[in-house]
Amino acid sequence: MTIGRALTIAGSAARGGAGIQADLKTFQEFDVFGTSAVTAIVARNPNTGQAIFPNSIDALEAQLHTIATDVGIDALKTGMLFTKEIICYVAKWIEQSGVENRVIDPVMIGKIGTALLEEDAMEAMRNDLLPLATIITPNMPEASYLLDGMELNSVEDLKVAAKRLRVLGPQYVLVKGGRLEGPAVDVLYDGTQFYVLEAPRIETINTNGAGCTYSAAITAGLAKGKTVPDAVIEAKKFITAAIRHSLTLKQGVGPTYHAAYNKYGETDCIVTIENEKE
Ligand code: PXL
Secondary structure, three states, X not given: OOOOEEEEEEEEEOOOOOHHHHHHHHHHHOOXXXXXXXXXXXXXXXXXOOOEEEXXXXXXXXXXXXXXXXOOOOEEEEOOOEOHHHHHHHHHHHHHHOOOEEEEOOOOEOOOOOEOXXXXXXXXXXXXXXXXXXXXXXXXXXXXXXXXXXXXXXXXXXXXXXXXXXXXOOOEEEEEOOOOOOOEEEEEEOOOEEEEEEEOOOOOOOOEOHHHHHHHHHHHHHHOOOOHHHHHHHHHHHHHHHHHOOOOOOXXXXXXXXXXXXXXXXXXXXXXXXXXXX
């Protein structure tokens, strides 16, 4: 038998709630076969303070080659890429890969403020990677950064940002409004229509890896043959359940609970479709 196959090109988060670990757990929940190419390892060394250990291009090349040759890829996502060199390599690889479903999560800063993208990598992200995307999934700080400091304070601002980001080349833009007040509203834009996705706000500090998990859920949906809007709507339900049942572990910002959607079957998400105003 065969099942959908999804690849994550991202960092390893040793704590298990974000990065590659969150992606693979999410793929599993969708019954999609997950593969991974590790770009860097994230874990703070208590003696040296070093928190990010980038992987070599050679090691990245070997992983991507093995996966493409031996497994196959129905959809891929990128997460933390960290250096300009890695971004340029990954962009070139994606372009020649023939993979049609490409989710680019422009990861820049972790929940606890760790810089997950070097400063000189921003231009490569904007010019080389984003144009290759089926969908990009920035949060508000990332959208603002990509749009030269645009301020985002309302759902209307999310729509303007989505429109401007689409000019950079992706087919779909999902701007996540989790940092607004009120309900958790995200805006998906396809060049003609806005899909406004609204879920209840859940008060918790335990949202480590929420962005990774959300984009992994979209990738899994695409690997199973869903359309982009259908994949995003189910992913929104998945991440809402994962945040509602997020976990308090030993210390710090806890992870979302990847099993929650299948375990508790919650589906609260209101979708409104609006045609773009001229
Ligand atoms: O959630 C952003 C993120 C992405 N990738 C890796 C991370 C984190 C945050 O902890 O560690 C590897």
